[in-house]
Amino acid sequence: MFKATLAGLLAHKLRLALTAFAIVLGVAFVSATLTLSNGLQTTFDNIFNTTPTGVAVVVRGHVEPGGQNGGFGDAHRPVPDSLLAGVQQVDGVTAAEGVVFRAGASLLDKTGKPYASGGGPPEFATNWIESQALSPYRIRSGSPPTQATDVVIDAATASAHGITVGQRIQYVINGGAVQTFTVSGIAGYGSSDSLAGATISLFRLDVAQQQLGLQGKFDQIDAASSQGLSQSDLRDRIARHLPSYAEAATEADAIGQQVKGIDSFFGILRTILLVFALIALFVGSYIIINTFSILIAQRTRELALLRALGATRGQVFRMVLSEALLTGIVASAIGVVAGLFLAHGLYSLVSSVGNGLPNADLVLQPSTVIIGMVLGTVITLVASILPARKASRVSPVAAIRDASDAAQPLGRGRIIAGVTVSLLGVIGIALGLFAGTSVAFQLLGLGALLLYLGVSSLAPLTVVPIVGLLGMPIARFRGAPGKLARTNAIRAPRRAASTAAALMIGVSLVVGIAVLTESAKASTQVALQQAVKADYMVFPGGASGQGAISPMTTATLARDPHFSNVDDLKQGTILIGGASTSVFSANPADYEDFFTLDVASGDPNSLGQGNTIFLDETEASNHGWHVGDAIDVTFPQTGATVKERIGCIFNPNAITTGYMISSQQYAVSFPEAQTFIILLRAAPGVSHTAGLAALNKDLTAFPTLTAYDQASFLALQSQSLDQLTQAIDIFLIMAIVIAALGIVNTLALSIIERTRELGLLRAIGLTRRQTRTMVRWESVLMAFLGLILGVVIGVALGVAVVRALAFTGLGHIAVPFVSLLGYAVGAFVIGLLAAILPARRAARLNVLEAISTE
Amino acid sequence: MPDNTEVVTTPPLAASTPASASPVASDVVARAVDAVKVYGTGDAAVTALNGISVAFKRSQFTAIMGASGSGKSTLLHCLAGLDSVTSGKIIIGDTELGTLSEKQLTLLRRDKVGFIFQAYNLVPTLSAADNIVLPLAIAGRKPDPTTLDDVITTMRLADRLTHRPAELSGGQQQRVAAARAFVSRPDIIFADEPTGNLDSRSGAELLGFLRSAVDDRQQTIVMVTHDPGAASRADRVVFLADGKVVREIADPTSDAILEYMKTLGN
Secondary structure, three states: OHHHHHHHHHHOHHHHHHHHHHHHHHHHHHHHHHHHHHHHHHHHHHHHHHOOOOEEEEEEEOEOOOOOOOOOOOOEOOEEOOHHHHHHOOOOEEEEEEEOEEEOEEEEOOOOOEOOOOOOOOEEEEEOOOOOOOOOEEEEEEOOOOOOOEEEEEHHHHHHHOOOOOOEEEEEEOOOOEEEEEEEEEEEEOOEOOEOOEEEEEEOHHHHHHHOOOOOEEOEEEEEEOOOOOHHHHHHHHHHOOOOOEEEEEHHHHHHHHHHHHHHHHHHHHHHHHHHHHHHHHHHHHHHHHHHHHHHHHOHHHHHHHHHOOOOHHHHHHHHHHHHHHHHHHHHHHHHHHHHHHHHHHHHHHHHHHOOOOOOOOOOOHHHHHHHHHHHHHHHHHHOHHHHHHHHOOOOOOOOOOOOOOOOOOOHHHHHHHHHHHHHHHHHHHHHHHOOOOOHHHHHHHHHHHHHHHHHHHOHHHHHHHHHHHHHHHHHHOHHHHHHHHHHHHHOHHHHHHHHHHHHHHHHHHHHHHHHHHHHHHHHHHHHHHHEOOOEEEEEOOOOOOOOEOHHHHHHHHOOOOEEEEEEEEEEEEEEOOEEEEEEEEOOOOHHHHEOOOEEEEOHHHHHOOOEEEEEHHHHHHHOOOOOOEEEEEEOOOOEEEEEEEEEEEOOOOOOOOEEEEHHHHHHHOOOOOEEEEEEEEOOOOOHHHHHHHHHHHHOOOOOEEEEEHHHHHHHHHHHHHHHHHHHHHHHHHHHHHHHHHHHHHHHHHHHHOHHHHHHHHHOOOOHHHHHHHHHHHHHHHHHHHHHHHHHHHHHHHHHHHHHOHHHOOOOOOOOHHHHHHHHHHHHHHHHHHHHHHHHHHHOOOHHHHHOOO | OOOOOEOOOOOOOOOOOOOOOOOOHHHEEEEEEEEEEEEOOHHHOEEEEEEEEEEEEOOOEEEEEEOOOOOHHHHHHHHOOOOOOOEEEEEEOOEEHHHOOHHHHHHHHHHHEEEEOOOOOOOOOOOHHHHHHHHHHHOOOOOOHHHHHHHHHHOOOHHHOOOOHHHOOHHHHHHHHHHHHHHOOOOEEEEEOOOOOOOHHHHHHHHHHHHHHHHHHOOOEEEEOOOHHHHOOOOEEEEEEOOEEEEEEEOOOHHHHHHHHHHHHO
């Protein structure tokens, strides 16, 4: 039987190549994802692991959830710098120095604009470490910072911006005013030019402390040990001398923690990418099922002959499965290798856009090969089970006539199964969205999978009504070719349905996300209109919204007579029942000048009363709390746990969600304040534009900050949402490309199957152009069927998710009709593109041979 | 040899030399002139038509017979514009097919030629009525209602119009195919073994329709057949062997045909 399998494969090379291509693309996506994330992860790990310093032990505060200090690992509280002397005196410590290390040093170009406008790699400020034993930095040229205005920058940044020793460069540090420093030197990070692409600015220790608002504090103390003393021994010795607020860790553990942080970051990235890759493979499995089914229908005669010659059902079943196995293995192997190239391509693309990726060693790891091969092969095998079963049921006497075109109605069993599976999918999605379980994402994914399977199995029922209706105008306006296109598209509903269902998946995800985006925009707009009274808002520019605002900025703006009210909101992390969540603070005296809370219960004027906390309705109902209840709130920055009285419960909207405390409480509980927005109201008599102009003029002193009014704020939100949507859509393109391949495949196979009919049409006068028109419209009809199914499911999914995310302030459901129109155009184009090759093939058919085809 | 047969050793209707007994050129709907068709090249070359010249007059029902490989199907395909000749000419009306582009050929087939194939060759997704008017629909023309009614009535298809081909018997399907060929009133209809897949009753019935189309509506029909009975319904029979016309019989009877076929068999 193996010979028959191989012969069967080789006899249908083209058709099989089309099937295999779907698997190749899916597996390539998986392989590229793994290769890229593994490569980057290894690179980052290596930077931390292989940069040699003599640091043996680090001393730092305890872990602070939501803290600013920490890079990739957990954030730790800073320690007082007075601790250093004690550490230096511990027996076995040969050198010890304090280090401050924070993000937030924006380097400005010659025109006074930040080089990095958000979204790029972080820009760190830290102190120059004197001891060569402790420092990873090595001066390449110039000298260490000795003056208060000296700075040393990393070699990668220096060469990227053409910065040389002796040059004067401007900074905004921590959102403050512009300051000028002189480049005293350029340093490498160990032997590399930078720390994983980040910009590092090294200042004199006292300068760094002052600039970062860490006067009298260190983020950590690095200590080197004398020879023969292990890191853990020194750690234990130091730990004995430490006060309760500090802890000691071996450098190995500290690095391990960082690497773990990196690994978990890449783990998340990998998971997200793999989800997209799996979606692509899932779509690919539709193509496999469809192609194998059509091939088997077309080979009915051959299979019947095998059965007549004595092949058992099992043998036929195994023969088809063997074909799938071989196809799967070969296609997966090609896909794994193609993924390596794809990874290199993606890497160059991301590098050229973000200018910040370190050189990564992108190689195929054994795990990638295994995962890619197994996934691709198993999916091909599973997808071929149904067609193989169908093949094994071909009776030896069948096959006098080719029944593949017969439109078999869906059996009652299939309809019941389809409805059941769809319902299970809906239940899974509902549980994932609304039940608040720890496996919400898994439930959501499983639910969506079942929904797709269920709907796909019911989809043949939609072919005749939907395609029939859509095809009417085509039949009317495109004449005989249009009419033939319509009848061809509905003649094999199962085939058309599974072809369209593959497209449906990608479309529904794109549409669902568009609904989410549109709803978020609408919700923001409504919240702005209803709740925000501030005329202007100031926060760090750029779509990423990263960066800090210094308190002095608020004070400076408050002095401008163009504004009657100026205040800021601060944010931080609190622990409620051990779980960290975010809190924002507002000034009880004036917050209602800037925004109003949509009060559900309680008194919005009670914020200023001691230890009063406000929270949104979702949080309150999740915990079963009411106004007047006292709850325990832990402030990680001070470590204090405070009994807070619930003063007001408000309905969340796109602007105000979560917990809210007074600015007075914030000042006590958050020594490291974090201002995230400044709110302003124009003074009476100051026009909107005059106020905005004055604000922009004031902000020239703070180039990292940008002024927004409600319109531009909404535009910014929309822009960043659109960017996110586009990024997701790009990853979904693979699924859509595979679905388009499915249309190509179905058309090509149908054309082979209808060779004689095409020959007849050509013989009685259908021109080549008309033939192409016919195939093209059939293709467009299938694409539109996929579009319509996808839009229906996508809108439903999107609305469900918006409902589920109501707690984040997504109160308004909006369907993006303009985008839907765009998707319709997209589906049309996909239909046209998918038809190009099949249409050409149909038009070039040799009429004479076609007529005499059996 | 019966009286009503005529042995023709040279082509009677060479275009350049109309014989006195021959009709004038304008009466000729289609003809092949010195047509040669060679398939393949070198050692594998097969000569299907070997310099054949034959003409078909208006309102004439011609049967083409010959053993397998005699070139009769090739001749039909070349005459119908489905295949091209290696040398020589094929002329339909005033048009030499060799000068036509692929598109012009297609339009010629659409507008001037009708087909009836052995295997019915209907479009399975279209109803009988849609199949019948398909060539007109492809041309973007409306069928002439009188002609359509006439054809449908003649072919006794009135109560089958909404049926799909799969719901029709073989005879009915072939009648639909014939109606399709008739309805656009083509200059000439080519029928390739039209009765080959039919039982004898349906076959006889179809031949009756073809005969009456020629007699009543001055249709020109060229039919390739193996069946002497079918051929006997024609106005003349052209016998091919080795890619050449070897004999013509006018107003043939089955016996005359069989008689001659025996001599061919030897």
